[in-house]
Amino acid sequence: MFYLLSTGSWMGFSCLCKLLVSFCRGREIRRMKDSMRCGNSFAFLTKDINDLEHSNQVNLPPVSVVMPLKGFGEHNLHNWRSQITSLYGGPLEFLFVVESTADPAYHAVKRLLADFKDVDAKIIVAGLSTTCSQKIHNQLVGVEKMHKDTKYVLFLDDDVRLHPGSIGALTTEMEKNPEIFIQTGYPLDLPSGTLGSYCIYEYHMPCSMGFATGGKTFFLWGGCMMMHADDFRTDRHGVVSALRDGGYSDDMTLAAIAEEHKRLITSPPVAVFPHPLASDLTFPRYWNYLRKQTFVLESYTTKVNWIMNRALFTTHCYLSWGFVTPYVMAGIHVAAALRFYFKGYSPDDTVLKCNGLLLAGCLAICTLIELLSMWNLTRIEVHLCNMLSPEAPQLSLASYNWCLVFIAMLVDNFLYPLSAMRSHFSQSINWSGIRYHLKDGKIYKIDRHKHLVPKITDLAGKDLLGKNGSTPKVAIISSLSRTLAQWRQPKKYDV
Secondary structure, three states, X not given: OHHHHHHHHHHHHHHHHHHHHHHHHHHHHHHHHXXXXXXXXXXXXXXXXXXXXXXXXXXXXXXXXXXXXXXXXXXXXXXXXXXXXXXXXXXXXXXXXXXXOOOHHHHHHHHHHHOOOOOOEEEEEOOOOOOOOHHHHXXXXXXXXXXXXXXXXXXXXXXXXXXXXXXXXXXXXXXXXXXXXXXXXXXXXXXXXXXXXXXXXXXXXXXXXXXXXXXXXXXXXXXXXXXXXXHHHOOHHHHHHHHHOOOOOHHHHHXXXXXXXXXXXXXXXXXXXEEEOOOOOOHHHHHHXXXXXXXHHHOOOOHHHHHHHHHHHHHHHHHHHXXXXXXXXXXXXXXXXXXXXXXXXXXXXXXXXHXXXXXXXXXXXXXXXXXXXXXXXXXXXXXXXXXXXXOOOXXXXXXXXXXXXXXXXXXXXXXHHHHHHHHHHHOEEEEOOEEEXXXXXXXXXXXXXXXXXXXXXXXXXXXXXXXXXXXXXXXXXXXXXXXXXXXXXXXXXOO
């Protein structure tokens, strides 16, 4: 009974949060529709069509987009095209940062940029990291190479599929409120049909509630972070040194700095990005991804940060197993009821059986409400993504299997505490073929051996072992991408 009440309360709170998030995203949809009815055909780019006037566009601040890359997967080309064909009207440069020229991503990007010669973009070879994670090392090298006049730097993961107006929307918010330290967004997972992909979707969906406030938030996603370039040039609040000296997770480290110095993190309601998962995302690869997510809680920068991570660790583990336990009890009640039915017992036993079935029925109702809230939030976010990218193939809920979503809820919540405990006691993780060892919350040892390198990565199924000099045999340029690139005509920096 206690576990049922606990689960019911948690589901009720979760549904309420999803309702608020749905309202926030839905409000943005209504705003865009109202704007289009008033004659703004470019509502997916800006709230006020007058902002697209040349006199306003020439005053937009310079932005550098830094993309740390590792490997090459089935969705990378589409994602990169969506990034470099942004319809931002100000000075814009793209820095693709790889570990070495042997990385399959290097050759794919090189060929892509050869077809987009009017875009200010280049590939940077960062070399091997020695004091921090390879991703952070690539980001910091990218920041060092950005243009001297850059005002804002936008860090993007290679699995982020931008909307044409995403960079403009983020920059507008930074310009309106100079107190913003970091702007962030969050992905909308598009499951590929495997159980592993649905487990990823179920893991990310509750987390998305912290990124749809339409303003201030305490959460940060490393896949999309816009910051002031001068914060890196001057190492303000120690952002560079904290990342460089033993940093494992970029978003957790920067979120800790923001909390310590009372800096503002915001997430605009339009910052939701389609995230197609690999079509062959197997269950073992999901487990590897979950291990990486729980391992993040073992890294920290300050004592307060350590306490917060331990609180998250304990709370998440309690809620996860507290969520699963009532289903185990409900299964026992249903099994007992079936046994009573076939064996034939006294009226007193029948009353006991009915009470157990009543509790199981209440749990079923709670589960249905939770699934409906997830469906509603996903529906609204899919609609918003479709409106923000009217030129792209339209997303649909038709491919979602809600039975698999329910199974994923049970599997994910059961495995999370196991993954968290393993991460806590191991203090090491293999991330894309590199083993990192933590001590006092920071990386102190990095191992690189050929036997550590998996053939593909977890979520995107990216190839990490491409042959040096090879070029992926994939169609690079679509007519749509060319149209977008010609539409924007990005400005070049005067070096």
